[in-house]
Amino acid sequence: MFDRLIELWPEIVLALAQTGTMLIVSIPLAILLGTPLGILLYGIGPTGLHHRPRLHRVLDGTVNVIRSFPFLILLIAIIPITRFIVGSSIGTAAVIVPLTINAIPYFARFVEQNLSQLDGGVVEAARSMGASRGQIIRDVLLVEARPALVTSITIMTVSFISYSAMAGLVGGGGIGDFAIRYGYYRYETDIMIAAIVLLVVIVQIVQVSGSRLSRSLDKRL
DSSP: HHHHHHHTTHHHHHHHHHHHHHHHHHHHHHHHHHHHHHHHHHHTTTTTTSOOHHHHHHHHHHHHHHHHHHHHHHHHHHHHHHHHSSSSSHHHHHHHHHHHHHHHHHHHHHHHHHHHHHOOOHHHHHHTOOHHHHIIIIIIIIIHTTTHHHHHHHHHHHHHHHHHHGGGEEEEEEEHIIIIIIITTOOHHHHHHHHHHHHHHHHHHHHHHHHHHHHHHHOOO
């Protein structure tokens, strides 16, 4: 087994790099675009700063529709959009498009929930001191929600590591694709187990790092 792993080491390194590329691009984009969407969902929601029922229903429904798509179906369904954006429907870049589209509403819902769970007294105190809506969001809500947001990012990253394993369907590579090609198709069970162990290790590193960062930001601890 070890001789075979050494032989396949360049393929393993490439697969790890491909998985890392998918996450390094899609997760920050999801945070960048999902955060304002989540703030908007919270702000116009029933417990928000400026309740707009109709607009909230439209945005809420749109987020639910996109989130309800199984990633495998979304991956195939938006191939024309993927081809338009990156010029190809295969490869690592082609996987990043559906990953990002799926991750944006995913994280936006996390942001909305995290903000909704904050103590309303904090917002009222900021209002009594004359803070504007922008200041309340930037200096109060997002600061208070930092530990929960870090936890949400951690959960999202772990989830999308498993999503990236489907990259092989569009020739995107990644460690999941490596496990399927060498472990499943070639009946090399040892290689598949090694790839699974590697995925578990990556998930554990992400989870432990995220949990520690969240605790360090929590002022209650």
